[in-house]
Amino acid sequence: MNVQNITQQYLKLFPGDFSGNTIQRQTPKVLFSTVKPVGFQNPELILFNDQLSEEIGLGSFTETDLDFLVGNRLSDSIQTYATAYAGHQFGNWAGQLGDGRAIYAGEITNAEGKITEIQWKGAGATPYSRFADGRAVLRSSVREYLISEAMHHLGVPTTRALSLCFTGEEVVRDMMYDGNPEAEKGAVIIRTAESFLRFGHFELLSAQKETATLQALADFAIKNYFKEIDENSPKKYHEFFQKIVKNTADLMVAWFRVGFVHGVMNTDNMSILGLSIDYGPFSMMDDFDLNFTPNTTDLPGRRYAFGKQPQIAQWNLWQLANALFPLIKDAEFLEQTLDDFSQYFWQKHDRMMADKFGFEELLEEDANFFQHWQEMMIRLRMDYTLFFHWLEKPHEEREVSRFLQEVSYLRYEPKHEEDLRNFLGLYEKRIGENTFSKEQSLALMRKNNPKFILRNYLLYECIEDLNNGNKEKLYQLLDALQSPYEEKHPEFSRKRPEEYDGTPGCSQLSCSS
Template structure:
């Protein structure tokens, strides 16, 4: 790996705290603090993404690179740092937050000039750890490593994962926050992104009324990550906000397409580039439920439930608008842009659903069709991914009970079968309104509906195996997630086994996950 080519353009641009100590504290009027990773004496590599490493310009892994992957023995040119940001958590202003267990190595350019930031997660405490230890455990690290790559191959914008390694330490965690802490194996992930800038970075400097720094941060972000914005002065900030709204809406639509539930959509977990970031108590959808949240912390109000992700993203954008208002200075523009967000989102959402069903275009009557479908999915407890896979295989002489019982989490009695039969008849009638052939309709469905999604029970089994020293399932899952629109391992394309319905760390997750 060519780690000597890492550079630090961010810290050259902005003021920072160079105290280089891990004492958790407020750091007003700065955007970052330089900090060294903790260092680990007995690291062990679990997985390395050679393809990604080549793409971003680091080259292939060599045995000597292991120390760098856990933050040991850094080259002299690497000045590591953590950034400060703020945010709204579960709807409430939380004040200063920051990279509590993430430390940035810097940025690298590949041969084509593409920039990629490299960041350790779990490499030790920072000034923003809020009395935590900055470490990560194996289960959360495996979940981040595999799921970020799974989303990438599904075609969803996301951060990515370069490496996964044991630290050789044990870390104390209370996974369900119920007074039962346990020792768990420590691990570090290196994740990559074009940028790790979040809504919260802008919220922080705006809340501190550091408007010159806010302007510098906006200019830096537009110059480095939004080349499509060519306007000047105040207009470029308006174009910037509109661009973020569009990117965020498109991301939410993609989450709905593949059945992804983030679980903790705080503003500090929202990427300014419209990327999926911070894989904590997430879940891919098993049985379809608009009110499903995988996060036990979210259960009282289900703020971040699957069906609410569109409106929550809009709420988060309102908070970003408030932060940018001191520079944009146009309340009507911000209000109009945010009011248009819902219209754009739902049109994009319904167009996406059309493709999942094999419809060539969105028609006025499709809104009622989709509403009826949602009701059917919830009543029959149909598996989201597997339902569409089965829908692709519909034939005239099909035994509906046998066909769809494989993807239902409840017993399909005569009443439910009648409703399913009626839906399929309506679906066939709607297909006849297409201007494309049935064959082309089938191709549209196959491109939109994955055959494989990385379900929590599969992750749970994989983590258990890695803990016992076996990486066979890790390798199989990696191959499957790299080819999600093919059925490479049929045993992975099944509904969740009932034995996992209430398993801690599988069906029930917390922010510690």
């Protein structure tokens, strides 16, 4: 694995603190601080993503690469650092935040010239750790590795995971923040992205009135990640913001398509490239519920519930607009662009739903159809993914009582059959308005409706097994998530078992990691 050609563009272009001091503190007027991974005596490789490594230009793994994967004994050519950013957390301004558990190795360029940023997560404290230790536990590390790869194969923009390792040490965490801390196995992942730039990087500079550095960061982002924008255009910052708005709306549609709930959509967890980033108390949705949040920290307000995610994305974009105002200086443009977010999102959303149902054209009356479907899904507590899997079956194979038993989380009652039959009648009438064939309709549905999603109960079982030294479930899930639109592992295509209702780390999650 070639790790010699790693560079650090960030360190050359922006003001930083090169002291290497990891004491948690405010670092005004700098965008990064150099830090070193803490180092681990007895690391052990759990997973390595060979395909991703080849794609980004690192090549094949050898046993000598284990040190790099956990940040041990790095070559002198690799200067490691953490970045500073700010943000709004749960709607409140939190001031300076930053990479509390992430340490950058830098950027690597593959044979095609594509640049990928690489960072460790869980490799030790930084100035931005906010009185924490910078470590990560196995529980959260497994979840991030698997969900980021699952999202990639689902076709949802995301950061990706290169490796997952035991650190050989234990880390104390209070998983549910209820006064019961326990020692857990420590772990480190390496994650990758075209860029980890967040809304919060721009918010920090704007709040500190560092307008020159704010402009330099925007220019850097345009040059490297928005090459379609003319760097010499007087409207380049306008276009920059418009692109971020579109990226964000597209991401929200993608999350809705597969039933993903992020759980903590703070502005510091929002990517300017529209990537799913910072996987914490996330969940793939089981029964369809617009008010569902997996994050106990988000109760009782449910600010980041499934159905509120587009609204929160727009709110977050307002905060980014405020941050970029010193560059754009056009309040009317910003307001119009943010108003356009809703229209663009709902157009894309309705087309996405039409694809899931196998509709060739989006008709005006489909808005009422989708509303009727939502209400039925909520009444009958239907599993979101399994519902569309069943809908793909031939009409004669959709035995309604069995449908309800396998797809609904309600205890079966005969009245539920009538409710479902009424909807299926509406669906058959609507699908009959297609002009293309049933085969084409089915192909459209299969392309947009996954058969496998990485449910929290599966992750819970996998983590329990790993803590007991058993990796079989881990490898099975890794195989299943690489082909989510095929039913390679039908044993995973079932609703959440009742015994996991209310289980900490499964149905209920916190930000602890």
